[in-house]
Amino acid sequence: MTIDDVRALAEVTAAFHAYEHALMDDDTPAMDRLFHDAPTTNRYGVGEVSYGIEAIRKFRKGRGGSPRRRLGRIAITTYGGDFATADAEFFREGSPRRGRQTQSWVRFPDGWKVVSAHVSLEGDAH
Template sequence: MTIDDPQVLAEVTAAFHAYEAALMADDIPAMDALFHDAPTTVRYGVGEVLYGIDAIREFRKGRGGSPQRTLGRVAIATYGRDLATADAEFYREGSQRRGRQSQTWVRFADGWKVVSAHVSLEGTTA
């Protein structure tokens, strides 16, 4: 298995940044297009636990947009041609508190999709 093949890494990096841009613009269709359309897709957020793409979509519609943020360190790794992880630190506007985001990406026939995501803030006990 090849780890961090440059072409695959470039593809996943582009997908990651496309998702970040969609998140900051509250572009729900673009965000939905980058998550796997399946009941097996999972997203754990700072205050929510969502199982399945339908629950994720409902959450996004009702949220009114993500808090704006700046990315810190981003670590993307690929494993073979069809699996990748993306881990990022972020800082919300007006806060020094570090957030963390982990995503598992899988290549499907229609492109790279997030199948699992986890977002948290340091020091959160909930």
């Protein structure tokens, strides 16, 4: 298995940034196109858990957009030509807390899609 195949890495990196752009623009049709359209696609958010693409779509419609943020460190790795992980730190405007986002991406016949996502904010250290 090839780790970080150049072509696959470039494709999933472009898809990752397309998702971030859609998220900041609250472009829900674009976000939907980048998530796998299936009941097996899941997203754990900061304040919600969504099992299946329909639950994810319902959450996006009710949210009214994502808080503005800037990305920190991004680590994208491909495993073979059809699977990748994307891990990113982010910082919301007006907040000192670091956020974390993890996505699992799979290449389907119609392109790279998120099949699992997790978003969280760091808690207070004790």
